[in-house]
Amino acid sequence: DIQVTQSPSTLSASVGDRVTITCRASQSVGTWLAWYQQKPGKAPKLLIYRASSLESGVPSRFSGSGSGTEFTLIISSLQPDDFATYYCQQSNIGDTWMFGQGTKVEIK
Amino acid sequence: EVQLVESGGGLVQPGGSLRLSCAASGVTFSSFAMSWVRQAPGKGLEWVSIISRTGTDSYYADSGKGRFTISRDTSRNMLYLQMNSLRPEDTALYYCAKGRPNSGSTDAFDIWGQGTMVTVSS
Numbered sequence: 001d002i003q004v005t006q007s008p009s010t011l012s013a014s015v016g017d018r019v020t021i022t023c024r025a026s027q028s029v030g031t032w033l034a035w036y037q038q039k040p041g042k043a044p045k046l047l048i049y050r051a052s053s054l055e056s057g058v059p060s061r062f063s064g065s066g067s068g069t070e071f072t073l074i075i076s077s078l079q080p081d082d083f084a085t086y087y088c089q090q091s092n093i094g095d096t097w098m099f100g101q102g103t104k105v106e107i108k
Numbered sequence: 109e110v111q112l113v114e115s116g117g118g119l120v121q122p123g124g125s126l127r128l129s130c131a132a133s134g135v136t137f138s139s140f141a142m143s144w145v146r147q148a149p150g151k152g153l154e155w156v157s158i159i160s161r162t163g164t165d166s167y168y169a170d171s172g173k174g175r176f177t178i179s180r181d182t183s184r185n186m187l188y189l190q191m192n193s194l195r196p197e198d199t200a201l202y203y204c205a206k207g208r209p210n211s212g213s214t215d216a217f218d219i220w221g222q223g224t225m226v227t228v229s230s
Contacts, residue, residue: 001170034216036153043203043220044145044153050215087153092213095167097143102152 002026004090006100012108019075021103023088028068032091035064035073038102039084047086048073075105083107110134110219112204117224124194128224130187130204137185138162141207141214144178144189146200147223154200157189158207158214171197194228201225 003026013019023033031051036044046055048064051071061076075082088100116128130142144156157178159166166178177190187204201223207214 032215038153043222044217045220046208046216046218049208049218055216055218085152089153089155089216091215096169097155097158097214097217098169099145099153099155 001096002029002090002093002098004088004098004100006086006088006103008103009101010104010106012106013078014108015078015080017078017108019078019082019105021073021086021088021105023066023071023073023100025069025071025090025093027093029090029093031067032093033064033066033071034089034091035062036087036089037082037084038087044087049091078105110206112206112219112221114202114204114221114224117202117226119227119229120194121230122195122228124228125190125192126194126226128189128191128202128204128226130221132185132187132206135185135206135219136210137180138182139210142178142180142187143205143207143214143217144187145203145205145217145220146198146226147203148197148200151200156202159187191226194226196228199226199228 033051035048038044052064085104143158159178179188203223205217206219208218
């Protein structure tokens with residue numbers, strides 16, 4: 001089975017910081033990778049699909065890049081509403097849709 | 109507005125069964141794959157199962173193979189997850205989620221319900 005690993009597990013940052021979260025797959029997933037944001041007590045929210053496509057309504061400070069086994073989610077200027085946990089997900093490889101373990105973005 | 113509402117969670121003893129339901133509204137239900145994702149208390153997201161638009165194909169994470177069965181009733185805009193032989197490690201909040209896009213392979217889940225809690229304990 002494909003394994004999906006995120007880093008770091010926790011990230012401390014300040015409002016206005018540029019934030020980078022990395023996701024690595026154990027084998028190539030092409031661009032079949034999505035990113036989600038989850039706040040406490042809430043359902044996840046889709047941010048990015050197909051590695052770099054911004055979901056409708058998501059602020060442009062969020063961007064995704066990468067292909068194959070290494071992917072990046074970047075928040076260009078962290079806003080107060082962005083403190084949350086972020087998950088990557090490989091999609092439709094080996095008929096699985098596995099999530100990474102999550103990255104919690106905390107206030108520094 | 110697209111809305112997904114889960115129900116059917118509760119407290120069940122180890123070895124027991126439970127059937128979760130997800131009611132979809134505001135969407136042409138037959139146009140999308142549908143999935144179940146769970147989250148144990150304080151833990152990350154875990155994909156559970158997915159079913160194709162037509163219901164002819166379904167896939168499962170290893171954790172649920174042989175115990176869980178996903179199904180859908182397009183006429184009623186309903187998604188189901190039959191869970192048998194439940195274990196304490198199945199304790200989680202279970203979300204239903206809508207796949208995107210409406211053609212080709214599902215590349216992400218763009219609409220989520222609020223979840224229904226399943227607790228497996230004696």
